Amino acid sequence: MTVAEFIVKQLTAWDVRRIYGVIGDANLYLLDELSKQTQIQYVACRHECAAALMASAEAKLTGRVGVCLATSGPGIANLMNGLGDAMMDGAGVLAITGQVEATKIGTDTKQYIDQQRLLAAVAPYSALLTHADALPYILHKALIRSFTMGEVTHLSVPKDLYGQKVQGQVHPYQAHLHQPVRAPREEVRAVAQLLRDAERPMLLLGRGAADAAGDAVALAELASACVTATMPARALFPNDHRLFAGGLGQAGSEAASALLAASDLVVVLGATWWPEDYVPAAMKLVQVDLNRAAIGLGHPLHKGVVGDLGHFVPALLRELRDERRDRSAWETAIAEAKQSWLLRMERECEGGIPSDQAGNYAASDKQDIHSNQADGSVSSDVVAQPVDLATESHEGIPPQRVMRILSRLVAEDAVITVDTGDHSLWFNRIFQARAQDILISGTWRTLGWALPAAIAAQLAEPERQVVAVAGDGGVVQTLLEFVTAVELELPITLVVLNNGSYSMERNRMLVSGLSTEGSRILNPSFTGIAEACGGRGYLSQTAEQFETDLKEALASPQTSLIEVMTADPIVPHTKI
Known part of the structure; x- marks a missing residue:
């Protein structure tokens, strides 16, 4: 087999179902090989960061090794953010990147960079293929480490090596790698x-x-x-x-x-x-x-x-x-x-933050928690210091109510991908989970997580309902992957909470008495973008309209985006 053939065969033997990537001249031979088979689906993404996020999401949801693909230079550089998410959350992801010709490694040729040094912060194992016969060992090692240790691993392949012949055998997955560790x-x-x-x-x-x-x-x-x-x-x-x-x-x-x-x-x-x-x-x-x-x-x-x-x-x-x-x-x-x-949650959902607390919590918030060791009784008092928000607008649907509607209408076994931002706090505060899978960027907390993760989830679990929840500040990071979802005919529902700001950062600045410089966002019409991408767009300006739109979107086979005009109350205990 050639190097390109061997990579495809080895990944197939490990039950890799998809490779997420972006085309580039250093990975063309591998893409050609992928086109000749049907076991592994190639998902053409708009940006390498999204490809890496998709691979991370699939690894988190399924436990299989997620795989992403990029070209040399800017291609691999764009993978970094998504690989950071996988690394921080222990999601087993293998990144395969093309590299310049072997004879040009270390020179000033276009798109050359030392890929092993570049990925050292996120990939504990990163190997450069220098001879075709080394491929069986280093690819097998990368798969083992990603699967058993939840690591990001990386293989870079000089583009002139893809056609060389490999001496060696494909290593099948061995059951002992999944043998449970029993505590004494x-x-x-x-x-x-x-x-x-x-x-x-x-x-x-x-x-x-x-x-x-x-x-x-x-x-x-x-x-x-x-x-x-x-x-x-x-x-x-x-x-x-x-x-x-x-x-x-x-x-x-x-x-x-x-x-x-x-x-x-x-x-x-x-x-x-x-x-x-x-x-x-x-x-x-x-x-x-x-x-x-x-x-x-x-x-x-x-x-x-x-x-x-x-x-x-x-x-x-x-x-x-x-x-x-x-x-x-x-x-x-x-x-x-x-x-x-x-x-308390019921009051918040009905009218935002309860009126007795005004929704305003200063950086000096103190939570006094008392317990009586004799009888186990518990009381909790939150001491709130009001902040002057007289000039701030809180018009729009309370985000708490949005989350309550989602909690009520989303399928019991849905996959829900939640982006990073203020809305994620309201989601965790209000949403009553049942048997859903909830996927987040847990420790890396990158903006733009929700939509790529939803695409990977829908591909991995096509029979399940998939809902992505994002804020207006985060969704723009990967919004063009909406075209990817439309192209793949995925019935994803993307809910975008639009309050015109980076609310988490803005509210932290407010309670700390800082200028809110840089926190306001001039948003495009997210509904218009969805329709321009070939999907269905909804604009919800009331809670009742959101409920109607959500029911329709969830029942639709189209890729849908619901733009929800929301208020931006301050989450309790907000501080820098």
Whole structure:
């Protein structure tokens, strides 16, 4: 086989379904080879950043290796932002890039750059192919590292090597690479004993607990444990369950923060998110994760356990099966905190931020959280310092109401991709997840994530409803990929919250007394752009109109964009 043929065969053997990329003269031979087969779909993107974001999203959603393709020079440079997302969120992505001819490497020829140095910050493994016979080893190594370690890996191929013959065999995927890591039984028993002894236990679920979702519900009920979750894990636990307190952090619920402060044991399952401003400084914390390097990183730790949660949580249930302890006082505290939170959310959805708090929170906000160690009772008071926003306009649909409508109308098993921005805080605060997959740019937090991620999700899961939620500041970063979605005939619904500003940054500037220079945006007609791209555009100026438009868009086979004219109230606890 030639180098181009071998790459395609090796990726096929590892069940790679798609390659997202942008054409360039250093990858033409590989594109020609892709055109000769049907196992791997080539998705032609408008920008390399979007291609890398699509590969990252597919890896997060499916667990398979995502693959993106770019040419040399500016092509690989444009991949960097999307690869940063994959690197920070542990999504296994392989980037394949063309390179100048082998005889011109290290010269001043056009579009040459040392690709290994360029990608060193985001790709722990980056290899330059210098001889065709090295390809079987380095490509196999890249796939193993991306799949088993969730790493970004990179292979650069000089364009004159694509036609050379390879001596070597395709390496098939081996099942041992997915063999679960079982925690020793004594470790399971130790965690079980900690849960038995706790009076006010809590569970924090992360994306890594996906294989244990059903058992986590049983565990919470058996131990009377309050549950909170990171944003990507919101759907792993029924949000209407009596023990679920909401999300964690500023975008989460005050109830979750108050209950965390009152808890005497927190068991973290598959999560690394630990927002210091919203969790107690000292607590008894147990963390269980398959990634040993993530355990205890950046937060206190009483005990760490390495293990596959799909096996650990059922084993923990078996250890606790015959144990019963009266935690009625704790359950009452959970119920009261949850009810208070739900009533507050209802008021926000009806009229924006509750009038008694004016929606204005200064940088000196203080959240006073109290717990009574004797009876487990919990109270949470938010002390708000008003900010003079007399000159600010808050006309438009409250973003809370937009999120409530989405929560009610989006399919129970939908994939929802949420861009970075102020709207993501309102989403996590209001949206009541069911069995949806929620995909975000978790740690890198790039603007422009939602639409490329939605395209990848719809291609990977064509039978599921896919909804992208973005703000006007972020959506423009990758908006031309709307043409890509139309070209592929994908029935994606893109919801754009238009408030004419970078609200998250603007509101942080306001509460800190800074100038809001650079925060206002002169927006085009997003509806017009959608229609110019061949899709369907809707303009929603009232909540009632948005509900009608959303129902129609979700039922349509067309690629749709709904431009929602929204207010920009300040999210509680906003500060720089």
